[in-house]
Amino acid sequence: MINPTEYVPKSYHARVSTYWWLTRWVYLKFILREVSSVFVAWFVVVTLLQIRAVTSGPADYGEFQRWLRSPLLLTLNAVSFFFVVFHAVTWFNLSAKAMVVRVGGKRLPGIAIAAPNYAAWAVASGAVAWILLRG
Amino acid sequence: MNKRSNEPFLWMLFSAGGVISALLLPIHILLFGLAFPLGCLDAPSQEKLIHLIKHPITRLYLFTLCSLPLFHWAHRFRFTLYDGLQIKHLNELINVFCYGGAVVGTALAAYLLWNIR
Numbered sequence A: 001m002i003n004p005t006e007y008v009p010k011s012y013h014a015r016v017s018t019y020w021w022l023t024r025w026v027y028l029k030f031i032l033r034e035v036s037s038v039f040v041a042w043f044v045v046v047t048l049l050q051i052r053a054v055t056s057g058p059a060d061y062g063e064f065q066r067w068l069r070s071p072l073l074l075t076l077n078a079v080s081f082f083f084v085v086f087h088a089v090t091w092f093n094l095s096a097k098a099m100v101v102r103v104g105g106k107r108l109p110g111i112a113i114a115a116p117n118y119a120a121w122a123v124a125s126g127a128v129a130w131i132l133l134r135g
Numbered sequence B: 001m002n003k004r005s006n007e008p009f010l011w012m013l014f015s016a017g018g019v020i021s022a023l024l025l026p027i028h029i030l031l032f033g034l035a036f037p038l039g040c041l042d043a044p045s046q047e048k049l050i051h052l053i054k055h056p057i058t059r060l061y062l063f064t065l066c067s068l069p070l071f072h073w074a075h076r077f078r079f080t081l082y083d084g085l086q087i088k089h090l091n092e093l094i095n096v097f098c099y100g101g102a103v104v105g106t107a108l109a110a111y112l113l114w115n116i117r
Helices: A025-055 A058-068 A071-098 A110-133 B007-035 B046-053 B056-084 B088-114
Strands: none
Touching: A025 A058, A025 A071, A025 B007, A025 B046, A025 B056, A025 B088, A058 A071, A058 B046, A071 A110, A071 B007, A110 B007, B007 B056, B046 B056, B056 B088
């Protein structure tokens, strides 16, 4: 007897180009958003180095600050800033789409969910800046 | 019996890390990465920073700031390699590299912050 499962064709997979994400702006935006995570990780590494430098004394911290002033690091951090802001904006806008909040049977508009996120962003940034910059 | 997936837990770390990265990393990069090195604003002294860092709340803050965003990176970067570059045959290795990296970074943050005197 023929085993029917033996003749089931393997599922068909169309070959997708490695550069599929270059074909459309929305795809590119998706990949850029994913790539932002690399810059997130980069600045965590910088922060870890900073913690180490601060705790090992003024001389080491001075060395760390000089390192941050090099053109390469300034460029890298400028690019990182752009990507991290891109992450923040897409993240807050996405949360408005991902969360469905109903009030009185009606769905709250996205702006009502995104706006508090932006407010929290402003407050958190303000607090960090205030702590670091006050006298 | 079905094996339970770790995916929801990893996704939760990804999501929490996404929030922390969005709320706090831009100001950290703007100040420490750009404004202070460029001299646009007066950088806080090492003395001030060590004073801040000795406070338990600052340590908890820095630990969160380092750990969760690394898990966010791990999750996103894994899928960037998986979908973007389609290197699916290296999946296992990629997972070890990504989540392993996040675990090592977290351990390092804990070690550095714990040993401050």
